[in-house]
Amino acid sequence: MISLFLKSLVGAVAVLLIAILSKSRVFFIAGLVPLFPTFALIAHYIVGSERSMADLRATALFGLWSLLPYAIYLLAVYCLCVRYSLPVTLLLATLAWTVAAAILVLGWSKI
DSSP states (O other): OHHHHHHHHHHHHHHHHHHHHHTSTTGGGGGTGGGSOHHHHHHHHHHHHHSOHHHHHHHHHHHHHTHHHHHHHHHHHHHHTTTSOHHHHHHHHHHHHHHHHHHHHHHHHHO
């Protein structure tokens, strides 16, 4: 239970940091915070401690491929924000991420 609390605390700190940075002169750094490997560290620790090192390597490789859906999301936000409202932009970008992530998962499971 303490482990679960600490994991949620890390997430809350990340959200707080994003909120603080978004109001500062260096607001763009708020886009870097989600890329800090907070959740990757947790996932890699759990996989590495409960499974084989080969499974950890596979998880890390999949993590590299998972950057593609994130890049598609960012590209969609970049392109759509000049045409649509913020909610529509974020909705469409999230939809683009979802489609890209689904393609990645389906493709990965076939390999």
